[in-house]
Amino acid sequence: MASTVYKGDLSEVTFGKECGLALKHGGFGGLQFQTNADGTQITFTGASAGFFDGSSQLRYPVGMLVGSQLRVKGASSFSLDDNATKGHVYTIVANSGATLTVSPPMKELNTSSNGDDELLIDSVGTPTIDVGSSYNAQAASSDESVLTDQFIGLAATVALPETKVEVKRSHVVGIGRDVVIQEPQRFSNEGGGLEIMMNSARWLYYALGREVIDVPSALMTPDPSGHGKVDIAAGDTFIGYTGTLSNLAAGEYVIVQDSTATDFPKDTPAAASKEWGADGLGIDMENTERTEIRQVLYIDTTTRRIHVEEPFYFNHLNTAYTLKRLKYDAASSNGSPNFETGAANFGTITNRQSRLLFSGSTLPSFSVESSIRTHNTGSYNGSNEGLAAPGSVNDSKQLTRVWKGCKVKDFSLAADADAEVKLSVNFDALYCYTDTGRLEDNNKGDRYTAHRMFENIGNSALNRKKAGIAPNTEKPYFFYNGQISSFGINIAQVTNFNLTGNNNAEAIYTIRGNSEAENRNSAGDSLEQIPFGGSRNANLMIEKTMEYELSMTVIASDPLIFHEFRTNRKHGFTEPITLTLTKAGKGANREEVIIVIDDYIITEAPLPIPEDKGVIKSELKIMPKHVRVISHDAFLHM
Numbered sequence: 001m002a003s004t005v006y007k008g009d010l011s012e013v014t015f016g017k018e019c020g021l022a023l024k025h026g027g028f029g030g031l032q033f034q035t036n037a038d039g040t041q042i043t044f045t046g047a048s049a050g051f052f053d054g055s056s057q058l059r060y061p062v063g064m065l066v067g068s069q070l071r072v073k074g075a076s077s078f079s080l081d082d083n084a085t086k087g088h089v090y091t092i093v094a095n096s097g098a099t100l101t102v103s104p105p106m107k108e109l110n111t112s113s114n115g116d117d118e119l120l121i122d123s124v125g126t127p128t129i130d131v132g133s134s135y136n137a138q139a140a141s142s143d144e145s146v147l148t149d150q151f152i153g154l155a156a157t158v159a160l161p162e163t164k165v166e167v168k169r170s171h172v173v174g175i176g177r178d179v180v181i182q183e184p185q186r187f188s189n190e191g192g193g194l195e196i197m198m199n200s201a202r203w204l205y206y207a208l209g210r211e212v213i214d215v216p217s218a219l220m221t222p223d224p225s226g227h228g229k230v231d232i233a234a235g236d237t238f239i240g241y242t243g244t245l246s247n248l249a250a251g252e253y254v255i256v257q258d259s260t261a262t263d264f265p266k267d268t269p270a271a272a273s274k275e276w277g278a279d280g281l282g283i284d285m286e287n288t289e290r291t292e293i294r295q296v297l298y299i300d301t302t303t304r305r306i307h308v309e310e311p312f313y314f315n316h317l318n319t320a321y322t323l324k325r326l327k328y329d330a331a332s333s334n335g336s337p338n339f340e341t342g343a344a345n346f347g348t349i350t351n352r353q354s355r356l357l358f359s360g361s362t363l364p365s366f367s368v369e370s371s372i373r374t375h376n377t378g379s380y381n382g383s384n385e386g387l388a389a390p391g392s393v394n395d396s397k398q399l400t401r402v403w404k405g406c407k408v409k410d411f412s413l414a415a416d417a418d419a420e421v422k423l424s425v426n427f428d429a430l431y432c433y434t435d436t437g438r439l440e441d442n443n444k445g446d447r448y449t450a451h452r453m454f455e456n457i458g459n460s461a462l463n464r465k466k467a468g469i470a471p472n473t474e475k476p477y478f479f480y481n482g483q484i485s486s487f488g489i490n491i492a493q494v495t496n497f498n499l500t501g502n503n504n505a506e507a508i509y510t511i512r513g514n515s516e517a518e519n520r521n522s523a524g525d526s527l528e529q530i531p532f533g534g535s536r537n538a539n540l541m542i543e544k545t546m547e548y549e550l551s552m553t554v555i556a557s558d559p560l561i562f563h564e565f566r567t568n569r570k571h572g573f574t575e576p577i578t579l580t581l582t583k584a585g586k587g588a589n590r591e592e593v594i595i596v597i598d599d600y601i602i603t604e605a606p607l608p609i610p611e612d613k614g615v616i617k618s619e620l621k622i623m624p625k626h627v628r629v630i631s632h633d634a635f636l637h638m
Helices: 201-206 453-457 461-466 560-566
Strands: 012-017 021-022 033-037 043-044 070-075 088-097 100-101 119-121 154-159 163-170 181-197 208-212 225-229 239-245 253-258 293-299 305-308 320-326 353-359 366-372 399-416 422-430 432-435 482-486 490-491 494-504 505-506 541-542 547-555 579-583 592-604 617-633
Touching: 012 453, 021 305, 181 399, 181 432, 181 505, 201 208, 201 353, 201 422, 201 617, 208 293, 366 490, 399 541, 494 617, 547 592, 560 592, 560 617
Parallel strands: none
Antiparallel strands: 012 366, 021 119, 033 043, 043 100, 070 088, 070 119, 088 100, 154 181, 163 181, 181 422, 208 353, 225 239, 239 305, 253 293, 253 320, 293 305, 353 617, 366 399, 399 422, 399 432, 399 494, 482 490, 482 579, 494 547, 505 541, 547 617, 579 592, 592 617
16 A cells, blocks of 8 residues: 655655756757847747757756856847846746746847857756756656756765745734734755765765866777867866867766866975876875866767866866766776676776865855655656556655755764764755646646656666766775874874864845746646745855864874974974775775875864773864865766
């Protein structure tokens, strides 16, 4: 008998990257866009490939773009809306099929695109597009989704950033003591958090902000060829090229190999031969190359653009980079990382990937998807199970939500002796999208196809790799397989370790117009996926000062630590604190994470005499300035 209540075992939580859209006239099979008579609506025509279906409908769930910022590159017909010269920024307040609705109205009215006109949708609050998404006017025939298809981790607890409403309440003189005026005001989406048994450094990327990789020795051959290179600017969501590109396809990963030296946060000048990636992968590196990796979503041969799933975070001059490629495979072909399970090499990662994570001026934003249901059946729509029709006996009453524009506020990495390493991450969101297909008057259904980890995402060895949970890599790191060094020596008597970081991220509300009439069904229920066009939500998530703190409990065995403390000496990059975590297995190429903490001062080093006459433990308090992470793992891109 089917359950009639929501249960935790029938709930799913996944997440994914966010990446803006660059929609250029003439691309995607012949894209054109036109404004209407009052400038509030943009209609797409002529497109038939990539981000658009054969009817020029943008492959984006209805309402999912609400709140995203839109800028216009008006190189031909849209000069009055051009962001570079006029400064105009528009907010998307509705999207459906081939139309976008924006606020305030655009300046060019009844205008069609030409030449180099382009629409640029910002990345923050824009979940990465799924080129397999399918829109239909009828909810029951739709199959909409975004790429929130990644494994969230070995989560012991998950707190979703539930929506809260601020209510304005006023008393009026002469009308008794009760409240007279009560109106809802702004929405907030706060309180998101995860506590996971850390099986990879993935969430540390979202907590710190920057990732560079070392080009692996195993790649797909031949390299992308036949094209001319074009400069890549930080923030671009595509790689431009000239000529004709060969040997690269959607679904593969493209590496922008660039050995240009780039500083990471530290206090000392870089040495000429200490570039991470170019001169080694050690903890003593003093700057890094800027090699980045991205998944290819679509290659537009008309506008000559390789569209990728996350914006680039570094500039790449055309004279400085080359393109490489690889992809996930069920085994180890095509450069795919692979966990070896044979007795002789168990735990070895063939094609192990190496990356450096460090703090940046901005944080990558991400989206979190959650779906709940009353019994174990999939979404009711165009390409999924047909047993759970809304209102039927088997109705699962599925509720699907996607929180957009999430950024990590703070994190804590903790471990005790003989315990798994735990990573806690707290985050807020800008918007909460809710699938409202089940409220439509006719042909009700789940417009949005909920991602379910082992039903429709990680349902094979290859797909588990793509979802970030490659077979056998889900085991957590344990502290007893770790090693800590500090002050230039190994410390054997550490009983616990706790590193915290605070990004001080803040959601900011701004005044934005919204003249869009609310869409309701015949019963008066709102069909808005994000109410009020997102105008009552914060639309900026800004990271501010970054602060780290470290505490360690050390069993005292010599006076070294106290001498380090009492002289109040600053410890630079030459004597960092390092926590090295390695998973069990055979061979050298196992999963490994190295946390490097430098430029620090010890602020507390007590040596209390215990009442039980046992060992003397010192609870060290340390203030670091910088943290970076070296990870050797089975991911192509965090």
